[in-house]
Amino acid sequence: MDGRTITVHHVRAALGGARRLGLDTVPLLQAARIPPLLLGDDRARVTPVQFSGLIDGVRRATGDEFLGLAPAPSRCGTFAMMCYACVGCADLGGAVERATRFYGLFPGGPELALERRGPDAVFTVRNDLRGFAEEYFLAQCLVVVWHRLASWFIGRRLPLRWAGFAHPAPPYADEYAPLLGCPVRFGAERTGAGFDPEWLAAPVVRDESGLRELLRRTPAELIGRGEDTMTLAEQVREALVRALRGGREARLPELDRLAARFAVSQATLRRRLNEEGTSYRRLKDQVRREAALAGLSEGREPIAHLAARLGFSEDTAFHRAFRRWTGTTPGAFRRAARAEQAPGVPPRAPALRRTAARAPLPGHPTGSLLRGRD
Missing domain, CATH: 1.10.10.60 (Homeodomain-like)
Known part of the structure; x- marks a missing residue:
């Protein structure tokens, strides 16, 4: 696994649904080898392997691919079936259209769309799923995971022209421009990302055997992309x-x-x-x-x-x-x-600097607010 890392804000966010459901989060952190002490440091980061382990643990504990962060749960296996439905498409446009229709079958889930706005093709999250504060991050995660998955389908990084999020900028807003490789605006009219529509004709170069391997490593694989898709x-x-x-x-x-x-x-x-x-x-x-x-x-x-x-x-x-x-x-x-x-010692109140409000994150099966930049 590569060395890019994930902000502690997203670690806190990944635990938001579990806390709301009354689950003990300390064993989830310990199983992922994340010291609970780090959650008190707003500048702390964890490795993709640690974050991947946490996402897997929370997903199992909640039985929900959205980690308990959305108004309605997503049964485990839903994301995989969406990927299998898309991997057989001839081109990226067909794959994205099929993905948006697939998630439209589930009440209470994300309302996704592929639109044309002026010169851009736009992947849009029409509802921000904001029943809880954590769901800002679910909407953010949907954009990031879509971009990583679209890039994986065509075997190269899909260049974005812009991305926008329909909510105020969080304390870690500067994570997103390097992550997506494009200008990012918060407080936009809608959540989504725009790109050159010519990319919709890019052929899907992956097959089901490659998808099985991707899903076996998810979320780590979507967190740790190869250099061909890295900024x-x-x-x-x-x-x-x-x-x-x-x-x-x-x-x-x-x-x-x-x-x-x-x-x-x-x-x-x-x-x-x-x-x-x-x-x-x-x-x-x-x-x-x-x-x-x-x-x-x-x-x-x-x-x-x-x-x-x-x-x-x-x-x-x-x-x-x-x-x-x-x-x-x-x-x-x-x-x-x-x-x-030390065995038997409960977590202590951390003595680290706190500089921003705690914030929660994605509830996607890939939980991918990945990466690392200061």
Whole structure:
């Protein structure tokens, strides 16, 4: 699995339906190897594998592919049958039309449509399913999953011209532009995404054997797309994460090495990242932060060695950065994480910085608010 990550807001959101149904969420987090302590840190992120495990656990616990987030439940297997109904279509337009008709058969579910607006073809969520606050994220998830699945059907990333969401911007609104690879507007008239209608004629290149493999790995597969469907920012971020997997001697590559890897100049790399709403420094800072949290939560690596591996010239610089990220020190964070993981010890109130309201997320079987960007 690649290294892109998911914001903790979406972890909280994925648990919203389970909480409303009176289920104990701590065992769900623990089964997915997500420390409950992280839910108190608004900038925390988890890996696609962790998030995938959480989505699977909540889906089983609720018996609902919408994770208890929609006005009406979606029986397990519904998403798979929709995919099987679409994979035999000749082109993307036929597949999207069939998907919208399929979900239209279920009362209380999403009202999806494929429309023409001026020069654009538009995938639209006509109802935002907003019986509960969490369902903002269900609507967001429907757009993201549709885009990932459409790209999978045609074997390449479907370029979007724009995306819009018919609700106010959440605290993590800047997640979506890099995720979808296009300008994103909140407070739009409708939720949906527009693209060049010529893509409707793109042939569906997948078959049922490939779909079985996709469904076996879902949601992880739709969270972790291959480089052919990734933005440059996602590819750079993955390269940074992979660089840290080489053990204790691993180091993050500098900008010149990354530019050489992607066969572009440093200036071009900076410009293209800027066009996608990010920068090398921002991506590096995010990867450092996530690696620091993981290293302190799960490992026994000395803090000084961890600081050096993350590219800090001295311990004090690492301590300053970590306090900026979390509002606490590396040592205090490690002690709290170890105490929380001790047998028989209930989760403690976290001492991390809280900077935004808690927010819930998708209820799709793929639960895919995926990815990672700061």
